[in-house]
Amino acid sequence: MASEEQLELFMAESIGIFNEIEVQITNFEENPDQLKPIEDLFFLFDGLTRLLEMIELTSAPKFSKYLVNTLEEVKDTKVEERKINQFLDILFNGLEHLRSIYNHLKEGDLIDLEDNILKDFKAKIEDFGREYDITFIQPIAPEHFDSVVAKKNYFQILIKIAESCKFKKVRLFFIFRALNGIGRICYSKPEPKYLEKGEFEKEFEIFFLTKVDEKSIDDVLEEILEIESKFIKKMSLQDFKREVLQFGEKWKEQKIKETEEISEKQEIKEQTLDEFINTITTEEIGEIKKDRSNIFYKIYIRINLTCKFKKLRTFLVFRTLSNLGRICWSNPNPDLLQKGQYNLDFEIYFISKNNKRVVGNQLDEILDIANKAINEINPKDFENIISKLSEKPKQTLKKKTQKTEAEIPTIQQVPKTSPQDQNKSPMSDEIKMEEKITLIYTNRLEKFNDKILLSNFHFEKLLSVIHPNLLFYTDTDETSKNYYLYLIKDGVILATAADEYHYFKEKFDIYEGGFTSLSNYLDAKKYEINDSVEYLSFKGSDYYAKEIESYFKFLENKEE
Known part of the structure; x- marks a missing residue:
């Protein structure tokens, strides 16, 4: 029985270890090619094992030792790419169970891990260490179908795994290996990608090609434990072809795609996004815009939710655009994109001589x-948003030299007068306000007689005189693309009527969140969204609607 002093020492020492383990697992998840996080985890779990032995537990030290041994095997090499998710599952699962001991002890109870948890975890570790692909599935390409199936029998095999089976993937391995010895598994239901992960209940189907008869198949499966039932049915060539052939080409294309992705990922491993970033100054923008063939772009990208290689996709987007022009910045910033620290959406600020169709x-x-x-x-919006978003650029993102004159617009000399001064509104100093205005969204005000419509020029001048703390805005009406800004003074509504909304962009500092359109900015504020990328993600979803509650539904779905 552990003494009070030993338990107190365990509590004091283990909390720091648990927190650091969580940090290092996250580091490995973000950079699976780095060996340092695995090495650190090895020493952390080794230290934790000794603490668990000190408080005289039985199962927990063995549990922790399984992790130590596994980490020792991979700390000097590298976890295979196809096994990274499985390895992360082991780490998180291990941390969760071992932390439960600390949590129980915090409540005054010293509780060891149950034997079944220890056995299940040991099986997970052994499964991770096996060097096999459980499926053995060999699809048939359409062009080879006739020659492959000639003089063979075609079977549909339905197998149900016993309820008591805890390790479905292991059982599948034995089934597939046995059948592969007497024939060819051409397809399965659920699809092979789900069987590989063990994502099925207890039943699955196999479409099997062989020279042997039904009894021989049955005899082979009889030798395998934990099969509750099986049904073997001979198929006609036509039925077999209908089930198998549609999958053959799809499988072939998928494997080619995965091979290319892995190869491409290896190729870009040593490259970084900053190689494609060419930061830009106000003076350069002023000179570049003189050539009307240069186009200033804001490009929004959303990566598929099912994409396995998000960072690779981001890299390919940057590489593609850099070949068409000049990438000046991104939102989130390039450093966060490089680390994959974003959800699925990002924006790129880009200058090119190529039109929208070519870029698309x-x-x-x-x-x-x-x-x-x-x-x-427009160049002014481009200048403002680059200035705002890159106020504190990373030192690693150094300005690059130009590639070619056609690809990256550059300047030959710096103009004496900055474009900022040249384009400044004659009233900009007069109407500049010291305090930021709070915007409040309201429904449209119908049948309100005491309303005066002003041009944006005069409305802005009015704001500079009365300095309101609050300003109201509404949705557009059916006949106008404009948002209406208004304030109430002495019971009279003073509202904007024209479309010169560029007057208000700097006043509301819309560039801070990556916005260049005032209408998008105001619409986003309605839902209390402050970031352009988040707004475009929401606006492009099926949840977008005028009701503010629609954004809450979007967030709930996003979290799921």
Whole structure:
């Protein structure tokens, strides 16, 4: 029985170890090619094992030792790419169970791990260490179908695993290995990708090609434990072809795609996004815009939810655009994109001589892009948003030299007068306000007689005189694309009527969140969204609606 002093020492020492383990698991998840997190985890779990032995538990030290041994095997090499998710599952599962001991002890109870938890975890570790692919499935390409099936029998095999079976993947391995010895598994239901992960209840179907008869198949399966029932049915060639052939080409294309992705990932491993970033100054923008063939873009990209290689997709987008022009910045910033620290959406600020159709066609060549929006913006907006978002650029993102004159617009000399001064509104100093205005969304005000409509120029001048703390805005009406800003003074509504909304962009500092359109900015504020990427993600979803509650539904779905 552990003494009070030993238990107190365990509590004091283990909490720091648990927290650091969580940090290092996250580090490994973000950079699975790095060996340092695995090495650190090895020493952390080794230290934790000794603490568990000190408080005289039986199962928990063995449990922790399984992790130590596994980490020792991989700490000097590298976890195979196809096993990374399985390895992470082991780490998180191990941390969860061992932390439960600390949590129980915190409540005053010293509780060891149950034997079944120890056995299940040991089986997980052994499964991770096996060097096999459980499926053995060999699809048939359409062009080879006739020659492959000639003089063979075709079977549909339905197998049900026993309820008591805890390790379905292990059982599948034995079944597939046995059948593979007497024939060829051509397809399965559920699809092979789900069987590989053990994502099925207890039953599955196999479409099997062989020279042997039904009895021989039955005899082979009889030798395998934990099969509750099996049904073997001979099929006609026509039925077999209908089930198998549609999958053959799909499987072939998928394998080629996965091979290319892994190869491409290896190729870009040593490259970084900052190689494609060419930061830009106000003076350069002023000079570049003089050439009207240069187009300023804000490009929104959304990666597919099912994409396995998010960072690779981001890299390919940057590489593709850099070949078409000049990437000046991104939102989130390039450093966060490089680490994969974003959800699925990002924006790129880009200058090119290529039109929108050419840019779009090139991006269409990249797999796993769920949605994109390519918007031309005016140089002033481009300048403001770059200035705002890159106020504290990373030191690693150094300005690059130009590639070619056609690819990256650059300047030959710096103008004496900055474009900022040249384009400044004559009233900009007069109407500049010290305090930021709070915007409040309201429904449209119908049948209100005491309303005065002003041009945006005069409305802004009015704001500079009365300095309101609050300003109201509403949705557009059916006949106008404009949002209406208004304030109430002495019972009279003073509202905007024209479309010169650029007057208000700097006043509301819309560039801080990556916005260049005032209407998008105001619409986003309605839902209390402050970031352009988040807004476009919501606006492009099926949840977007005028009701504010629609954004809450979007967030709930996003969390799931």
